[in-house]
Amino acid sequence: MTPEEVQRYSRQILLKEIGGVGQNALKAARVLIVGAGGLGGPSGLYLAAAGVGKIGIIDDDYVELSNLHRQIQFKTADISASKVDSLGNSLRQLNPHIVTGHHFERLTDENAMSILKDYDVVLDGCDNFQTRFAVNKACLSLSIPLVSGALGRFDGQLSAFKNDGQSTCYRCFVPHEPEGIESCAAVGVLGAMAGMIGSMMALEAMKIITGAGEPLYNKLFLFDGLSANARTINLPRDPSCPACSSANILAR
Template sequence: MLTKAELQRYNRQTILPEFGIEAQEKLKRVKVLIIGAGGLGCPILQYLAAAGVGNLGLVDDDVVDISNLHRQILYSENDIGRKKVEVAVEKLNILNPHVELTSYAQRLTTENAESIFAHYDIIVDGSDNFPTRYLVDAVCARLKKPLVFGSIFKFEGQLSVFHYQGASGYSHLFPEPPAEDEAPNCSDIGVLGVLPGIIGSYMAVEVIKVITGKGEVLVGKLKTVDIFNNTTLIYDIPKTEETTVQQEVAAVKPDEIIEIDDVTFDTWKMDLSNPIFLVDVRMEHEFEALNIGGINIPWYELQDRLDELPKDRKIVFYCQTGQKSKMAVFLHRSLSGINSYSLKGGLNH
C-alpha cells in the first residue's frame, strides 16, 4: 500500500488514466538491478528512483572522474575520486527517501553475477563493454530475468528488451562482439553528453512498462536513435529457436590471458612436462581450411562438449582474431571451474 506521502509524491503519475494507483503500487513492490552507474546508469537510476521503484540495486566498481561530469550528471566536482555507487546512494536517498537502495562496489564477474541477480526481478544493462553485456545476457537467460538493454556510441544509441514474453537475448541479436579495433569506447572515440541521458531515459521507460504491464514494450525490437541526424528507427528482431548455449563473458584481468603468440607449435609439442591441449573455436570449415592443430569445437558448442576437454592439461583456445577464444575461455572457466587460456591475437597475430 502507498502511504499518504507517497500518494502526494506520485500524484502526477497516478492521475494518468493509463497508469493509476495500481501501477504505482507495482513499482513499489519490484526490485530492479542496474549494471553500471555511469552515463546510462545515472539517468536510469534518477528516473526510476523518482518514479517510485521500491528497490534499486546498482553495480559499479568505478570512481568519479572529472571526465565523467559532462554526461554523468548525478555527480559533481566534489565527488571526484569517490566510489560512484556511494555517491549515487547518497544523492538518490535525497531524491526519494521512500526507495530502498543496495550498492555493489565491485566489478560484475562470472563468480558474483548469478548471486547478485537472484535478488532482483528485472535487470538493466547500462554497461559500456561487450564482455559485461554478454555476461549479463547469459545470466538473465539462465535465471529467466527480463533484461532492459541500452548502449551508446558517439551520437547514436540503441535499446531493446530481452528475455521477456518469450523474447530472445542479446547474444541472439549480436552473436559475437566486434573486433577490439572496431568498437572503441567513449574514452577513445567520444560521446555527446546528452546522448546517454536520452537513451537512459528511454531505458527507464521500458523498465516501468515491464513492471506495470502498461504500454508497448520493446520486445523483439531494436530501437536506434541518432541525435545528430534526428532519426529514430525500430527494427524487428527475427525470431529463431533459442540456443541452449549462453555466452558467459566477464571482464578479464590482463594477467589472466597468457601471451603465447611468440611460441611456435613445435615448441609446445616438445614441452612434454606441461603439454598444451589446443582447441580451435571457429567454424568447422574455417578449421579445415587452416589450423595450427588441436581439436575443433565451435565456441557455441562448448557447453555441450565439455567432456571432450582434458582436466589435467593446459587448455589453449584459439580463433582468427582472439575474440571468440576469449569468450570460450570465460565460458569454459565458468562452467568447469578449470583455468584455461586464449591465444592472444589469434591466427592473425
C-alpha cells in the same frame, strides 16, 4: 502508500496505464542497474523519482572529472568517490522512500547469479561486452527481463529482452564480441545522448513492471542524434544463438 507518497507520485498515478495498481507495482519492484555511468545515472534517477522500491547498483569504478559532462548524477564534489555510493546517495536524496543496494564490484560469470537473483528487472548500460554477456547469461538462467542500452558518438540504441526462453536474447543480437567497437573514452559522446537513452531505459523498465504499453521485446530502437532520425526494427531470435538456442541451453 502514505499521503506523502500519493502526493509525490500523483501526476503519474493520474495516468490510467499506471494508476494506484501500477504505483504499488513500482514500489514492490527491485531493479538492478549494471554500470553507474552515463546510462545508469539518468535511468536510476528516473526510477528512484518514480518510486521503484529497491534499486541495486553494480560498478567497480570511481568518479572522474571527465565523467561529469554526461554522468549528471554526480557533482564536482563527488570526484574520487565510488560511483556506486555516490549514485546510491543521489537516488535516496531524491526519494527517501526507496532503498538502494550497493555492489562495488565488476559483474562476472562468477558473481552474476548470486547478485541478480534478488532483482526483478535488470538495466544494462555498462561499457564492455564481457559484462554484457555475463548479464545476459544470468538473466536467461533466472528468466529476468533485461533492458539494454548503448551509445557511441551520436548514435544511441535500446532494446528489451524478455528472457522467457522464447524471445530474442541479447546474444541473438550480439553473438560475439564485435571487433572495432571503441569506448566512449576513445570516440567521444555527448551527455544529452546518454540522458536520452538512459531515460528511455527507465521508461522500458517501468513498462515491464507496470504492464503499461509494449516493451521493446524482440525489437531494437535506433536513434541518430545528428539527424534526429529514429527507427525501430525487428530483432528476430537466432536459432543458433550461443546463449539461448536449445542446444546451448542444454550445454550451459
